[in-house]
Amino acid sequence: MRDRGIVFIMKNAVVSALLALVLFSLMIGIRTESGPSGQLTYWTRFGELAAAVGAVFVGSIIVETLKRWTGSIGPVELPETVRRAFAMLGRLLTPALLLFALLVPVIFYNQRYLLDLGILVLTYVMLGWGLNIVVGLAGLLDLGYVAFYAVGAYSYALLAQSGLPFPYFTEASPYIAINFLQPGPWAFWVLLPVSGLLAAFWGMLLGFPVLRLRGDYLAIVTLAFGEIIRLVILNWQELTGGPNGISGIPRPTVFGIPLTPGEDGFAALIGVPFSPTHRLVFLFYIILALALLTNWVTIRLRRLPIGRAWEAMREDEVACRALGINITTTKLSAFAIGAMFGGFAGAFFATRQGFISPESFTFQESALVLAIVVLGGMGSQLGVALAAIAMIGGFELFRGLDQFRMLVFGGVMVLLMIWRPRGLVSHRAPTVFLQKQTEIASSLVKEGRG
Amino acid sequence: MSAATTPLLAIRGLRAAYGKIEALKGIDLDIQAGEIVALIGANGAGKSTLMMTIFGRPRARAGEILFDGQNISSMPTHEVARLRIAQSPEGRRIFPRMTVRENLQMGADATPGSKAERAVSLERVLNLFPRLQERMEQRGGTLSGGEQQMLAIGRALMSRPRLLLLDEPSLGLAPLITRQIFSAIRTLNCEDRLTVLIVEQNANHALRLAHRGYVMVNGLITMSGDGMELLQRPEIRAAYLEGGRHA
Ligand SMILES: Nc1ncnc2c1ncn2[C@@H]1O[C@H](COP(=O)(O)OP(=O)(O)O)[C@@H](O)[C@H]1O
Ligand SMILES: [Mg+2]
Numbered sequence: 001m002r003d004r005g006i007v008f009i010m011k012n013a014v015v016s017a018l019l020a021l022v023l024f025s026l027m028i029g030i031r032t033e034s035g036p037s038g039q040l041t042y043w044t045r046f047g048e049l050a051a052a053v054g055a056v057f058v059g060s061i062i063v064e065t066l067k068r069w070t071g072s073i074g075p076v077e078l079p080e081t082v083r084r085a086f087a088m089l090g091r092l093l094t095p096a097l098l099l100f101a102l103l104v105p106v107i108f109y110n111q112r113y114l115l116d117l118g119i120l121v122l123t124y125v126m127l128g129w130g131l132n133i134v135v136g137l138a139g140l141l142d143l144g145y146v147a148f149y150a151v152g153a154y155s156y157a158l159l160a161q162s163g164l165p166f167p168y169f170t171e172a173s174p175y176i177a178i179n180f181l182q183p184g185p186w187a188f189w190v191l192l193p194v195s196g197l198l199a200a201f202w203g204m205l206l207g208f209p210v211l212r213l214r215g216d217y218l219a220i221v222t223l224a225f226g227e228i229i230r231l232v233i234l235n236w237q238e239l240t241g242g243p244n245g246i247s248g249i250p251r252p253t254v255f256g257i258p259l260t261p262g263e264d265g266f267a268a269l270i271g272v273p274f275s276p277t278h279r280l281v282f283l284f285y286i287i288l289a290l291a292l293l294t295n296w297v298t299i300r301l302r303r304l305p306i307g308r309a310w311e312a313m314r315e316d317e318v319a320c321r322a323l324g325i326n327i328t329t330t331k332l333s334a335f336a337i338g339a340m341f342g343g344f345a346g347a348f349f350a351t352r353q354g355f356i357s358p359e360s361f362t363f364q365e366s367a368l369v370l371a372i373v374v375l376g377g378m379g380s381q382l383g384v385a386l387a388a389i390a391m392i393g394g395f396e397l398f399r400g401l402d403q404f405r406m407l408v409f410g411g412v413m414v415l416l417m418i419w420r421p422r423g424l425v426s427h428r429a430p431t432v433f434l435q436k437q438t439e440i441a442s443s444l445v446k447e448g449r450g
Numbered sequence: 451m452s453a454a455t456t457p458l459l460a461i462r463g464l465r466a467a468y469g470k471i472e473a474l475k476g477i478d479l480d481i482q483a484g485e486i487v488a489l490i491g492a493n494g495a496g497k498s499t500l501m502m503t504i505f506g507r508p509r510a511r512a513g514e515i516l517f518d519g520q521n522i523s524s525m526p527t528h529e530v531a532r533l534r535i536a537q538s539p540e541g542r543r544i545f546p547r548m549t550v551r552e553n554l555q556m557g558a559d560a561t562p563g564s565k566a567e568r569a570v571s572l573e574r575v576l577n578l579f580p581r582l583q584e585r586m587e588q589r590g591g592t593l594s595g596g597e598q599q600m601l602a603i604g605r606a607l608m609s610r611p612r613l614l615l616l617d618e619p620s621l622g623l624a625p626l627i628t629r630q631i632f633s634a635i636r637t638l639n640c641e642d643r644l645t646v647l648i649v650e651q652n653a654n655h656a657l658r659l660a661h662r663g664y665v666m667v668n669g670l671i672t673m674s675g676d677g678m679e680l681l682q683r684p685e686i687r688a689a690y691l692e693g694g695r696h697a
Contacts, residue, residue, distance in 0.1 A: 017566055017622040061515045100556040305555075305560075308552060308555060308556055309556075311545070311548060311552075312548065315546060315547055315548065318507075318539070319539065319543035319545065321505075321507070321528055322505055322527060322537050322543075323557055323560055323609070324528045324529075324555055324560030324561055324609065325530030325556075325560050326560075345520075393490060438635060
């Protein structure tokens with residue numbers, strides 16, 4: 001738009017300022033606190049309110065003027081050569097990243113902090129890839145993914161404490177008795193798949209009631225599901241320890257050999273001096289392997305009819321049905337498989353921390369993982385990995401500025417959604433999408449899809 | 451096509467409704483194996499509803515839909531499709547972000563068939579619509595309207611259907627493209643003995659192509675007969691040809 005006159009700019013600024021006034025009048029204009037005897041005390045802060053509204057007014061003028069100079073901000077159209085170069089880089093990026101990931105424990109062997117950060121990033125890469133199956137491929141907006149992370153973590157923690165229950169028939173009585181099999185040093189390796197399966201089971205349970213829901217409604221129900229799981233964990237004291245959580249969760253072993261300083265420890269066995277870093281390196285490789293497994297399975301599934309059906313369902317459910325696709329099983333499988341990887345990640349989280357409590361499974365986690373998927377480009381594996389690195393890495397960078405972290409995070413998200421509305425790597429829709437995309441949309445509308 | 455043989459699809463007293471609005475008020479319709487049947491009617495007559503009711507959505511309130519003698523009126527949509535009844539729905543509904551190849555694969559995914567059979571179907575589709583061949587790796591949404599319609603029909607053909615339902619395949623297409631598509635349908639009928647029910651507002655093309663035709667008004671069949679014979683009737687010419695002349 002070239003005809004942004006001064007009148008337009010002023011009008012825009014006034015509207016923004018009015019909006020700010022309405023929003024801020026309660027948020028900033030009135031400060032409430034509980035007084036000494038519990039009563040509500042409040043006082044007004046009209047000065048601050050005026051400053052905030054003024055800032056919005058001036059900011060709006062500046063932004064509009066800038067827009068006038070630079071043209072409207074839209075997705076950046078890159079020239080052909082640059083695009084080629086990016087494509088080349090893109091092809092090299094994946095193997096380079098993989099190689100780097102494999103070498104991280106070697107390069108940063110002496111920097112425990114970085115190793116820890118690497119493990120954290122990889123956990124989110126894995127969660128992102130898992131949720132990507134549900135949101136990116138199948139197009140089911142899931143705001144409660146943390147539930148499956150929690151189910152995985154608690155399944156592992158609880159089963160490691162009690163042992164795996166095995167029902168058997170007794171000769172003496174007509175009842176079924178339950179035997180608990182103590183997996184001992186193999187706990188993590190036995191219970192990892194079990195945790196994943198339990199999470200998948202809960203994924204299906206979530207799937208049934210939301211089969212007919214789409215979009216916003218689906219988002220709300222999944223959000224509630226995530227909260228319900230957390231609240232149940234919080235309140236079922238006898239089983240989960242409630243807010244105190246569960247501690248003393250067994251650490252992973254090198255396939256039966258513990259990573260401890262003792263005689264029968266891994267270090268002694270291979271004849272090197274013990275170091276606590278060994279466990280960190282081992283954890284790093286476990287989560288790397290789990291994340292790569294998630295990625296590999298996703299890539300495989302996408303080439304199979306089930307993966308195609310997920311994507312087709314995201315595009316047009318009605319058309320899918322008419323082609324003989326069973327939407328029920330397609331949806332449930334997406335929920336179940338996505339949840340399974342969330343469960344694996346949860347079990348890993350539990351074994352890594354050695355301690356879990358409901359605090360680790362709040363909605364914020366779901367939001368973070370969803371942000372990674374959206375930022376990564378809904379369906380792009382590489383994009384999700386890059387987004388996880390950027391977000392978790394970014395969070396660590398701003399750790400000192402704790403109170404501004406969310407502000408920066410929000411700002412970056414807004415900017416990215418303006419400049420790259422399809423995410424960092426828009427796999428299915430390369431950079432040419434914008435004009436085409438609107439064309440498609442309008443042509444679909446024109447033809448009346450009903 | 452003697453009346454003595456049992457029809458491939460027989461619809462008896464079919465009623466369907468959206469909430470309280472009754473869209474089909476007792477439809478009787480027969481399709482013999484190997485026939486092309488045209489269903490014509492004005493906008494809102496209930497043609498698309500009839501096609502969708504065959505596929506179980508909306509569900510039939512009364513009456514029967516017999517496919518090969520089996521009542522399918524209460525079957526879920528995906529099971530109907532697996533009986534090898536295929537459709538090219540109104541508005542095409544191809545998958546815009548998936549490639550032409552993936553769209554075609556989707557057509558074959560749900561129905562059982564060997565790899566070799568799939569390859570044969572694919573070859574047949576590309577043979578009928580060579581323009582798709584050149585665009586196999588292009589995203590469906592970037593195709594022209596005519597190509598999208600070819601893709602929608604091609605996708606339906608990938609399941610090697612016994613009955614093909616086409617909802618307004620000529621909608622919004624240039625005359626040349628419409629002719630190509632109708633000629634492909636004729637070829638399929640002659641060479642592959644494919645049975646086709648074609649829904650059209652454009653009576654001219656459809657009735658010329660079809661062996662028999664039905665006319666639908668407000669959820670009821672008001673006329674039926676031989677395609678060319680229907681086309682000669684003055685009331686049909688008055689009601690359905692003027693609008694269809696451009697297409
Ligand atoms: N999803 C729907 N919900 C409610 N009414 C519908 C719906 N689809 C179609 N109708 C109504 O059913 C009648 C028949 O529509 P339709 O079968 O689409 O007609 P046609 O395909 O012959 O143009 C119309 O009156 C239309 O308004
Ligand atoms: Mg219609």
